[in-house]
Amino acid sequence: MGELGLNKIMGALLATALFMMGLATLPSLVFGGSGGHYGDKEEPATLSEKMCSQFHYCIEIAEAASAGAAVEAVFDLGAALLTADLTRGERTFSGQCAACHTITPGGANGTGPNLHNTIGADKARIAGFNYSGALSNAEGAWSYENMDAWLKSPAGYVRGTSMSFAGIRKDADRVNVIAYLAANTEGAPPFPAPMAPAAPAEGEAVPADAASPPAEGEAAPAETPAEEVAPT
Numbered sequence: 001m002g003e004l005g006l007n008k009i010m011g012a013l014l015a016t017a018l019f020m021m022g023l024a025t026l027p028s029l030v031f032g033g034s035g036g037h038y039g040d041k042e043e044p045a046t047l048s049e050k051m052c053s054q055f056h057y058c059i060e061i062a063e064a065a066s067a068g069a070a071v072e073a074v075f076d077l078g079a080a081l082l083t084a085d086l087t088r089g090e091r092t093f094s095g096q097c098a099a100c101h102t103i104t105p106g107g108a109n110g111t112g113p114n115l116h117n118t119i120g121a122d123k124a125r126i127a128g129f130n131y132s133g134a135l136s137n138a139e140g141a142w143s144y145e146n147m148d149a150w151l152k153s154p155a156g157y158v159r160g161t162s163m164s165f166a167g168i169r170k171d172a173d174r175v176n177v178i179a180y181l182a183a184n185t186e187g188a189p190p191f192p193a194p195m196a197p198a199a200p201a202e203g204e205a206v207p208a209d210a211a212s213p214p215a216e217g218e219a220a221p222a223e224t225p226a227e228e229v230a231p232t
Contacts, residue, residue: 074195075171076194076195077144077145077148077175077192078191078192078193078194078195079194079195080171080172080175081144081175081178081179081182081191081192082191082194084175084176084178084179085176085179086176086179086180086183088172088173088176089175089176089177089178089179089180089181089183090180092168092173092176092177092180093177093180093181096165096168096177097115097177099111100112100165101113101114101115102114102115102116103115103116103181103184104116105117109126109129112163113125113126113129113131114126115181115184116184116185117184117185117186118142118147118181118184118185119142119143119144119147119178119181119182119185119188119189120141120142120143120185120187120188120189121141121142121185122141122142123135123136123138123140123141123142123146124136124138132158132160132161132162132163133160134158134159134160134161134162135158135161135162135163138158143189144178144182144189144191144192145192147178147181148174148175148178151167151168151174151177151178152167152168152169152174153166153167154167155167
């Protein structure tokens with residue numbers, strides 16, 4: 001066999017090899033990806049991966065998450081009063097209230113009325129004091145709930161009041177002052193009961209430490225009375 005015939009055979013073998021290599025890479029050129037069989041490709045899990053696999057255009061796309069409704073915290077006045085700090089309450093009263101009010105028994109009125117024996121009393125309780133018309137006509141007594149709303153925003157609680165105090169926005173400070181007023185009220189009414197815990201939603205697991213009813217014939221455990229801040 002001459003040199004020309006040998007070259008023809010080598011050329012045919014090289015062409016065949018190139019043709020086989022082209023067939024191997026053809027699926028990746030047509031369908032994209034890094035090779036392999038089309039049927040073996042995994043389904044893209046995210047929208048970003050789908051964009052990359054179908055259009056060869058990759059961009060980070062935030063996946064939409066099903067955000068539940070935000071649960072607003074409920075202020076439990078009864079529970080907060082049980083842990084109130086009278087020392088801090090006196091300090092806050094001295095810093096924010098004492099410029100206009102006294103709280104000692106028989107103390108003189110200032111710009112505002114004397115606040116001794118206030119909790120549970122009528123709103124305009126001191127005869128002869130020049131209350132604003134709005135407060136004089138306000139209904140109800142100074143319950144713990146009413147006092148909490150008043151101290152949080154006097155102008156918001158009684159529209160038209162002449163009291164220019166902006167209010168005590170911080171729950172802990174406000175509760176401490178209310179407990180201090182109760183401690184300076186003779187025969188103050190008991191604190192409101194704490195709110196009952198919310199019942200678990202349907203399908204929600206009950207906490208492991210939740211109390212279960214006693215079995216038939218079994219004595220129920222004695223309840224420990226809640227600690228209250230006794231007025232002085």
